[in-house]
Amino acid sequence: MQQQKRQPELVEGNLPVFVFPTELIFYADDQSTYKQVLTLYNPYEFALKFKVLCTTPNKYAVVDATGAVKPQCCVDIVIRHRDVRASYYGVIDKFRLQVCEQSQRKALGKKEIIATLLPSAKEQQQQQKEEEEKRIKEHLSESVFFEQTLCQPENRTASSGPSLLTVFLGIVCIAALMLPTLGEMESLVPLYLHLSVNQKLVAAYVLDLKNSHTKLSSPIPLPDRNEDLKETS
DSSP: OHHHHHGGGOOTTOSOOEEEOSEEEEETTOGGGGEEEEEEEEOSSSOEEEEEEESOGGGEEEETSEEEEOTTEEEEEEEEEOOOOGGGBTOEEEEEEEEEETTOOSOOEEEEEEEEEESOHHHHHHHHHHHHHHHHHHHHHHHHHHHHHHHHHHHHHHHSSOOHHHHHHHHHHHHHHHSOBTTOOSOSSOGGGOBOHHHHHHHHHHHHHHHHHHHHHSOOOOOOHHHHHHHHO
């Protein structure tokens, strides 16, 4: 009954295989990396048999390439690189870990692990650091670029001429200065539009400030160097 209950899950090739790590990296200048360990986990309620296959078995030595894992246990598989040479730098090899139930021969699941030989761990770390710095610089350059494209239209708008508010204030100040002063009796302008001397002084002061700001913000054209030479010659 127990065998029939779990039989639908044990389809050939569909059983998940849990192994760590999924990538092996060997460094030629570090002999301690010539030995790597794969850990196979069995979270199931039944025992598993395993077998380790490799695309280039002459380059590696696998300790206990076949074995069994008890239910809810794990086992370590030692892999040694025994043919370190420069011609193998960067070449990707593959290991395949197949598992099956102890009472069967068909593989219920499989997992592939890649293996790579690199010349130096320091060079690899330096390369990764340079790539990370390059990505950061590219990200910062893109951020600055977008900020510049957003700020440029605002600068052009600000330097294109006086704003509407400045023009409106100037018109109001000029109109205030043209109105009659309090005390002038011979005027056709209604009395409530007559301004005091202090009010006209404020209007003149504001108008003077607006004119000074407009002169400072507008660019001063420089004389052409060729014209200067002609004038001085």
